[in-house]
Amino acid sequence: MQQEKQGQLNKISLIGRGGIGLPMFFCLYIAQSIPSSFFATALQVMMREAHYSLATIGLLQLVKLPWVLKFLWSPVVDRHCLTGRDFRRCIIGSECVYALFIILAGLFDVSDNLYLIIALVCLSLVASATQDIATDALAILMHGGRDKSMVNSMQSMGSFGGALVGSGLLLVVLHTFGWQTVTLCLGLFVLLMLIPLIMRREPVIAAKSTQERARLTDFASFFTQRSIWRQIGFLMLYYASMIGILSMMRPWLVDLGYDMKEIGVMSGIVGTSAAFCASFGAGLLLRRVGIRFTRILFACFILFTTIYFLGLSYLSQPSTLLLYLGIILMWSSYGMATIVVYTSAMECVRPGREGTDFTIQTVLTHLSGIIIATLSGSVAQHFGYHGLFLTESFIAALSLCYILVFFRNKACSQN
Structure with a gap:
């Protein structure tokens, strides 16, 4: 059988x-x-x-x-x-x-x-x-x-x-x-x-x-599964630091003196293109080495990216080249992270409820993004961009530690 x-x-x-x-x-x-x-x-x-x-x-x-x-x-x-x-x-x-x-x-x-x-x-x-x-x-x-x-x-x-x-x-x-x-x-x-x-x-x-x-009622019974809460914690944390920075990226660039056309090219075209390419590369890598390794690898990449932005915040006027590099790093991290999140979500679905369980998990990431984006504006308002990037670096480090502690084995009990 x-x-x-x-x-x-x-x-x-x-x-x-x-x-x-x-x-x-x-x-x-x-x-x-x-x-x-x-x-x-x-x-x-x-x-x-x-x-x-x-x-x-x-x-x-x-x-x-x-x-x-x-x-x-x-x-x-x-x-x-x-x-x-x-x-x-x-x-x-x-x-x-x-x-x-x-x-x-x-x-x-x-x-x-x-x-x-x-x-x-x-x-x-x-x-x-x-x-x-x-x-x-x-x-x-x-x-x-x-x-x-x-x-x-x-x-x-x-x-x-x-x-x-x-x-x-x-x-x-x-x-x-x-x-x-x-x-x-x-x-x-x-x-x-x-x-x-x-x-x-x-x-x-x-x-x-x-x-x-x-x-x-299956959308409610999803949360009663054994070990599913560590997956929920992962979904809430993995994107958080990137969403926080991305939500404030355009206002930060405006404050640095860039106009809407320049920001559109930097973030809307170059950044999105980087995410598009990184998504494909991340899929190939995950298929070759598996989700356990890539989950940790991409979490390290996310942490490096947030620290890079923290470093930029110490400069009164970062060069355009450094900003382009940061934008490419951030959107690439985002593109790679989506592959890990979607793949881990697919591994945590119940037989006969594939669409329901996957949808619940993606909705959780959307809600987490809305919460983080809202809070990031308040953090940037009260503590400046340096305080924002420091906070996001801490969240990225917390996400990496969470993965190392809770994902030593497979994500879901049914797997």
Whole structure:
């Protein structure tokens, strides 16, 4: 029985690596990222140009709620997606609804129908979040062992690549071709990203037991598992120091005398590109040496990066070269850390509840990021950037110590 199960995992692993497996997941993930990045950035700019108050613009962050609350309906996806055909149908259906709402949002004029457009964008993100739940679960079931790292590279690269295009390139295109043309093209792009999945017909996945079907209460029972709290602690700590610095990066650069165009190039283009490349390299390294070593290695890299910024804070005016190096280090650390976080999250899922458990863990990282970003502003306000970077260096050191103490063995008891 054990040999049969291992043979099935080996077969699935080969299928996940070969053919159009990884490009298929890259397409699905970047289809989520580009429209959401575009809407988050473009609507802010257009609202400010229309003289909306900063308080009203701040409320735009509420459209991200579907991605924070998606754990509430993730058990429904797990319960009804039992075969590769089920996952294929769910992803295609969600993506079509996603594209439909994007196109509908483009049919209305922003100046006259802003709140209707925001509502349509919010609904599109509900469909996108549903697609993400199903895609994550499918990725877990199609990839075994260390091959999870490569599909997580596709997820991370799709996210960073989408941010680069959606919040950068498309803003330039928007001013040239207009709101309606860009949103129509975005809707068509989302549909085109389904082609690799459609070509695959029915994805081959690890068999799901019909006796272990997800229930609506599974998002709560996740926290009752033995040894899961050390994984939760890891999720809350691993990103924390980087999020704290990244949240204050742009204000710091402004205070150093850089304008918005220069900051856009430094952080938005160079930084995001560094994260994109680092994600792929981290996936290859993790696949070769395993998560235990890379978890520690990348934690050391994160600590080095925070100490580097602490050193920069002693300089009254760091050179542009030193700042570029720091930005590349920070975004590379972020890109590498996402691979470790996603892969460790995939290893801590229960049979039949893959989408639910993975979604809960990613939501925890989002909530942790929101808390850290909020607190970092207060720390920088009261203690300056030197105090902020010192605090983040301490958190990075604490994260490394936490890993050395609590992750001497595998992360989850079920593994």
